[in-house]
Amino acid sequence: MKPVNLRIAQIADLHFGRDIPAVAQALLAELHEAAPTLVAVCGDLTQTAREAEFRAARAFLAELPAPALVVPGNHDLPGWRVWARFTRPWRPWRQHLDSDPYGAVAHKADGLVAVGVNTARQWGWHPDWSRGRIDARQLTSIGAAFDEAPGDDLRVVIAHHPFLLTPAGQHRGLVGRSKAALRRLRRRADLLLGGHIHLAYSGVADGLVVAQCGTAFSDRLKGEPNSYNLIEAEGDRMTVSTRHWDGDRFGTHQRTDYARDGHEWTTV
Numbered sequence: 001m002k003p004v005n006l007r008i009a010q011i012a013d014l015h016f017g018r019d020i021p022a023v024a025q026a027l028l029a030e031l032h033e034a035a036p037t038l039v040a041v042c043g044d045l046t047q048t049a050r051e052a053e054f055r056a057a058r059a060f061l062a063e064l065p066a067p068a069l070v071v072p073g074n075h076d077l078p079g080w081r082v083w084a085r086f087t088r089p090w091r092p093w094r095q096h097l098d099s100d101p102y103g104a105v106a107h108k109a110d111g112l113v114a115v116g117v118n119t120a121r122q123w124g125w126h127p128d129w130s131r132g133r134i135d136a137r138q139l140t141s142i143g144a145a146f147d148e149a150p151g152d153d154l155r156v157v158i159a160h161h162p163f164l165l166t167p168a169g170q171h172r173g174l175v176g177r178s179k180a181a182l183r184r185l186r187r188r189a190d191l192l193l194g195g196h197i198h199l200a201y202s203g204v205a206d207g208l209v210v211a212q213c214g215t216a217f218s219d220r221l222k223g224e225p226n227s228y229n230l231i232e233a234e235g236d237r238m239t240v241s242t243r244h245w246d247g248d249r250f251g252t253h254q255r256t257d258y259a260r261d262g263h264e265w266t267t268v
């Protein structure tokens, strides 16, 4: 079978309400030029889950040049509006994005199967409710989507919370049950995409490539510029390019090559 050329644009933490319109417009122009197969939108579309923020997010998504697989983040829950958070946590999401936040949404294209999961939770046993979690039911749905796919397809999980941290992000914590998830996805998935910590990097965890991008165009910076990732895959090779905003345009800050044997990845 001829390997398929795939290009995924990964964006996260749009945080409408704290967005910088000039950066958002520049990103849209870049994405149109890059002509990706899929845009992975890794959560935190809004700052406080308000109507106007969701409307702005929806208008932005409508401008994207490719199908988008969109998952929510913790900021897409009604924050400290506690009554709404407990009684109808995802109502605004459903209203504005026409999607079930609990469903595992799949996108299939030639050579690609991508599954989005909601890792944001309305509350948790941990005192920091911004930390997310992936549960056994979600892992079963992801596994089922991948098991149905042709063997060589690139298998991608799109989430908000991270499955791999660098020292700069250690204090934010991994997504809850990340170890169990990595164990179950090993050799069944290829790529895990996330956001949440507003830091961009990629690496290998348990044989899977994990790519994180920073906040695409909000002013909620955590010590590095706005960023997004361009991921290019062909056959058993994949490149993750982290693109940083330099005040004028996005440019490649770091480029890492990966290769797989089966669905087990290493850095080249």
Ligand SMILES: [Fe+2]
Pocket: 013, 015, 044, 073, 075, 196, 197, 198
């Ligand atoms: Fe965020």
Ligand SMILES: [Fe+2]
Pocket: 044, 073, 074, 075, 130, 160, 195, 196, 197
């Ligand atoms: Fe977040």
